[in-house]
Amino acid sequence: MNYSKQREIILRILKENPIHPTADTLYDLVRDELPNVSLATVYRNLNQLAELGMIRKICALDDKVHFDHNLESHYHFICIKCKKVYDVPYDVAPNITEALREHTGLDALAADVLFKGICNHCKH
Amino acid sequence: MNYSKQREIILRILKENPIHPTADTLYDLVRDELPNVSLATVYRNLNQLAELGMIRKICALDDKVHFDHNLESHYHFICIKCKKVYDVPYDVAPNITEALREHTGLDALAADVLFKGICNHCKH
DNA sequence: ATAAAAATGATAATGATTACTATTGTTGAA
DNA sequence: TTCAACAATAGTAATCATTATCATTTTTAT
Numbered sequence: 017m018n019y020s021k022q023r024e025i026i027l028r029i030l031k032e033n034p035i036h037p038t039a040d041t042l043y044d045l046v047r048d049e050l051p052n053v054s055l056a057t058v059y060r061n062l063n064q065l066a067e068l069g070m071i072r073k074i075c076a077l078d079d080k081v082h083f084d085h086n087l088e089s090h091y092h093f094i095c096i097k098c099k100k101v102y103d104v105p106y107d108v109a110p111n112i113t114e115a116l117r118e119h120t121g122l123d124a125l126a127a128d129v130l131f132k133g134i135c136n137h138c139k140h
Numbered sequence: 141m142n143y144s145k146q147r148e149i150i151l152r153i154l155k156e157n158p159i160h161p162t163a164d165t166l167y168d169l170v171r172d173e174l175p176n177v178s179l180a181t182v183y184r185n186l187n188q189l190a191e192l193g194m195i196r197k198i199c200a201l202d203d204k205v206h207f208d209h210n211l212e213s214h215y216h217f218i219c220i221k222c223k224k225v226y227d228v229p230y231d232v233a234p235n236i237t238e239a240l241r242e243h244t245g246l247d248a249l250a251a252d253v254l255f256k257g258i259c260n261h262c263k264h
Numbered sequence: 265a266t267a268a269a270a271a272t273g274a275t276a277a278t279g280a281t282t283a284c285t286a287t288t289g290t291t292g293a294a
Numbered sequence: 295t296t297c298a299a300c301a302a303t304a305g306t307a308a309t310c311a312t313t314a315t316c317a318t319t320t321t322t323a324t
Contacts, residue, residue, distance in 0.1 A: 017270080017271095018269080018270050018271065018320080018321050018322070019271095019320090019321065019322090020270085020271055020272075020320075020321080021320095022271080022272070023271085038311090039311085039312080040311080052272095052273070053272090053273080054272065054273040054274065054275090055273095055274095055312095056272080056273070056274080056275085056312090056313080056314090057271080057272060057273070059311090059312065059313075060271080060272085060313090061271095063312095063313090075199045075200075075201070075254075076199070077199070079281095079310090079311080080310095080311070081311085081312090093240070093244075093246055093248065096249070102246075104240060104243075104244060104246075105243060105244070107239075107243060108236060108239045108240050108243045108244070109233050109236045109239060109253075112232060112233045112253070112255075113255070115231075115232045115233060116217070116228060116232050116255055119228075119229060119231055119232045120217070120228060120229070120232070121260070122217055122226075122228075122255065122257060122259070122260070123257050123258070124217065124255035124256060124257040125220070125256055125257045125258075126255070126256045126257075127253065127254070127255050127256075128252075128253070128254045128255075128256070129233075129236070129251065129252070129253050129254075130199075130251070130252045130253075130254075131236075131237070131240055131246065131248035131250070131251050131252075132248060132249055132250045132251075132252070133246060133247050133248040133249045133250075134247070134249075135246070136245070136246070141301080141302095142289080142290050142291070142300080142301050142302065143289090143290065143291090143302095144289075144290080144301085144302055144303075145289090146302080146303070147302085162280095163280085163281080164280080176303095176304070177303085177304080178303065178304040178305060178306090179281095179304095179305095180281090180282080180283090180303085180304075180305075180306085181302080181303060181304070183280090183281065183282075184282090184302080184303085185302095187281095187282090203279090203280080203312095204279095204280070205280090205281090
């Protein structure tokens with residue numbers, strides 16, 4: 017994978033933002049710095065970075081894919097009103113992959129936990 | 141919601157099948173009994189039934205939505221090779237909604253857990 | 265400096281899902 | 295039972311997120 021300014025900026029902006037943006041949202045953010053960037057470039061780079069394990073994809077609702085730069089084990093909470101995705105600490109459900117193996121014999125490569133509800137901001 | 145033969149058959153076939161089918165797969169199954177059914181009807185009914193809480197949607201990969209007639213608390217395992225979705229018992233990660241509240245103060249209306257890996261069938 | 269490989273921007277294509285519309289089916293009351 | 299109001303359907307067009315294509319530009323190793 018060769019260097020590209022586009023990829024560097026995409027990754028930096030994703031890292032700066034705790035909002036777990038979609039490709040579309042990230043496209044808008046990147047365009048502030050790089051007005052001629054193509055939406056295809058954003059998708060291409062996000063998929064490449066995810067493929068390399070440098071970022072993660074989050075399948076949050078039934079529609080758009082969100083992206084997460086945080087590689088540590090953790091989970092997510094999506095607000096069904098504002099659609100924001102929040103991080104949830106690993107401690108909430110630790111060792112579930114081990115529990116899966118004990119209970120079912122299945123080996124999981126990944127465990128995605130997604131809570132759905134209304135965030136504190138939208139409650140008020 | 142008025143009765144319709146289409147909805148009855150769609151729901152019955154979903155209940156008969158443990159495979160967590162997509163709308164597309166279900167469309168094929170329903171057409172065996174009701175050759176003139178429309179794909180739009182399948183989508184419309186699945187969404188209505190999900191809206192009413194009579195079935196559940198599973199956001200499994202980044203692409204298609206799967207449907208689940210099992211309303212009991214349980215989780216899922218998707219095989220990254222054959223794409224089949226298997227049920228995982230609730231015991232593997234019990235009380236995670238309570239754990240979420242204790243750790244974060246957030247109230248979750250739902251908790252979706254999706255393990256990814258290779259199923260025993262595809263391993264051999 | 266340069267040639268090969270990789271990445272880009274622009275846009276067309278894809279594929280899942282939803283919207284639209286004319287028609288048909290269901291329902292509850294007269 | 296009949297009938298009007300309304301819900302649901304089949305068929306198909308439209309939408310929208312994502313991916314593919316391709317000519318051009320950038321990166322990189324020699």
